[in-house]
Amino acid sequence: MSPENFLLFALSPESRKFLVSRSTPVALPLRKVLYVANETPTHAYFPTSGLASIVTSMVDGATAEVNFVGREGVVGAFHLLGPAEVPTNCFVQMEGAALKISIVDLKMAFEESEEIRQRILENVQEQALTVAQIAACNRLHESQERLARWLLMAQDCTQSDVLNITQEFLAEMLGSRRTTVTVVAGALQRSGYIEYRRGHIKILDRKRLETAACDCYRVIKHLYDSLYKDVAGAALRNGALRNGAH
Amino acid sequence: MSPENFLLFALSPESRKFLVSRSTPVALPLRKVLYVANETPTHAYFPTSGLASIVTSMVDGATAEVNFVGREGVVGAFHLLGPAEVPTNCFVQMEGAALKISIVDLKMAFEESEEIRQRILENVQEQALTVAQIAACNRLHESQERLARWLLMAQDCTQSDVLNITQEFLAEMLGSRRTTVTVVAGALQRSGYIEYRRGHIKILDRKRLETAACDCYRVIKHLYDSLYKDVAGAALRNGALRNGAH
DNA sequence: TAAATTGTGTCGGATAGCGAACAAAACATT
DNA sequence: AATGTTTTGTTCGCTATCCGACACAATTTA
Numbered sequence: 368m369s370p371e372n373f374l375l376f377a378l379s380p381e382s383r384k385f386l387v388s389r390s391t392p393v394a395l396p397l398r399k400v401l402y403v404a405n406e407t408p409t410h411a412y413f414p415t416s417g418l419a420s421i422v423t424s425m426v427d428g429a430t431a432e433v434n435f436v437g438r439e440g441v442v443g444a445f446h447l448l449g450p451a452e453v454p455t456n457c458f459v460q461m462e463g464a465a466l467k468i469s470i471v472d473l474k475m476a477f478e479e480s481e482e483i484r485q486r487i488l489e490n491v492q493e494q495a496l497t498v499a500q501i502a503a504c505n506r507l508h509e510s511q512e513r514l515a516r517w518l519l520m521a522q523d524c525t526q527s528d529v530l531n532i533t534q535e536f537l538a539e540m541l542g543s544r545r546t547t548v549t550v551v552a553g554a555l556q557r558s559g560y561i562e563y564r565r566g567h568i569k570i571l572d573r574k575r576l577e578t579a580a581c582d583c584y585r586v587i588k589h590l591y592d593s594l595y596k597d598v599a600g601a602a603l604r605n606g607a608l609r610n611g612a613h
Numbered sequence: 614m615s616p617e618n619f620l621l622f623a624l625s626p627e628s629r630k631f632l633v634s635r636s637t638p639v640a641l642p643l644r645k646v647l648y649v650a651n652e653t654p655t656h657a658y659f660p661t662s663g664l665a666s667i668v669t670s671m672v673d674g675a676t677a678e679v680n681f682v683g684r685e686g687v688v689g690a691f692h693l694l695g696p697a698e699v700p701t702n703c704f705v706q707m708e709g710a711a712l713k714i715s716i717v718d719l720k721m722a723f724e725e726s727e728e729i730r731q732r733i734l735e736n737v738q739e740q741a742l743t744v745a746q747i748a749a750c751n752r753l754h755e756s757q758e759r760l761a762r763w764l765l766m767a768q769d770c771t772q773s774d775v776l777n778i779t780q781e782f783l784a785e786m787l788g789s790r791r792t793t794v795t796v797v798a799g800a801l802q803r804s805g806y807i808e809y810r811r812g813h814i815k816i817l818d819r820k821r822l823e824t825a826a827c828d829c830y831r832v833i834k835h836l837y838d839s840l841y842k843d844v845a846g847a848a849l850r851n852g853a854l855r856n857g858a859h
Numbered sequence: 860t861a862a863a864t865t866g867t868g869t870c871g872g873a874t875a876g877c878g879a880a881c882a883a884a885a886c887a888t889t
Numbered sequence: 890a891a892t893g894t895t896t897t898g899t900t901c902g903c904t905a906t907c908c909g910a911c912a913c914a915a916t917t918t919a
Contacts (some may be wrong), residue, residue, distance in 0.1 A: 451739060496700060542749065542752035546879095549899085589698075780866075781865090
């Protein structure tokens, strides 16, 4: 399987080969835990499909998603920056696949290769700035706007118009009650923007769903696009898209 | 004036001299804007006192603070990681002083010196993880808990038991109405934890104020402390505390 | 001293989302 | 077809916070 991870694609053939040679392709089954708060993880992941949620859990069990990572980035990037224990959890929200690499190997590459470091830091920047936008969004915007934003972001990330997720899990991501999600998702469905049944949400009218989302969607999309544009540009320069991946 | 910025202190004398030689000591007057959303800033700042708020502003004018930076870090760190335009604003929330350095110079040092890069990335990690915690806190915790958390964080950052800030600005930081701040601050005052008058908040009983804050305070404090411990350790190794700063 | 500005207190009506409990579908398993 | 599990729908009282409006107090400026 070729590494259809944008970050890997953007690397020069040498750097990419180096990382790929030290990676193992693995499946990302639903709910698989990729790292746990305050524990040093053994591996990082370059997703090639699917979606991993980064979640903060409170002592009382309440949770809220602060970001997610798909094929545009790397799971575990923040662990490379310093010694701190990371207070977030990460698990697979929509199943897929990834290239799995030991944190030690990745950290070595991060420190020794300027190119690899730059690409990872670009992704760190995108992730961190997205978290900042979500931090304010969580405070200032209503459930319905945030649900619409989440659906749009997930669609951008997975390129699929059907998202497999229950209202129960959506509530945990949005930091709301399941019943609140039922209400606001029902409103979006009655408006004809989406359609859902038992854990399968289909986006019917993207354009109008965007009008239901808060502006944060556009801000985050812009961050994502500049990263992608950058990555695609680098990939082209490196001939990745022509030469194939390994 | 010696650079009493912890990040600078933690550097080897050579690296510190290099950065200090390219810096200018400046005052940080109240409300001074350090950078603006979607604009490439010309300078970064190593605060030696005072406190700078990092704020996300929405199109309707609503605002919420996502983090702040004091003498433990550097303002503008996220601009070093990649090309993206940063969607946050930054301004001086409590007056102080800083060493001001051109972003170009700092970026050069960031790229060429492994030591400088490592220290800055540690600070980036601390800032980003704090933002993640605040993102969830903004969603899951109540105004009074978040106000208590903010006051404690600000005191840790400034080492002063009197904070100069109005309820109006506190509301903008917490993403609430000013009247809500009046109510919850009034409750904290009646409990005897704090005392305030016209923009001056005095913390009377830190221990009990901590019980009024949400757990996020402890999580963030832990991040801050590990950074500080690390920095203090490096400073000792480098002899900074013995030799003085320049 | 007067006037203007800034910061705080309060009040009452409105509302989004919580919390809990229950009901009813849709699906899986046998 | 029967049964159990998962997912979704609904109701209703309740509370934190919003929202607007206004009064008042403290401080600065004229």
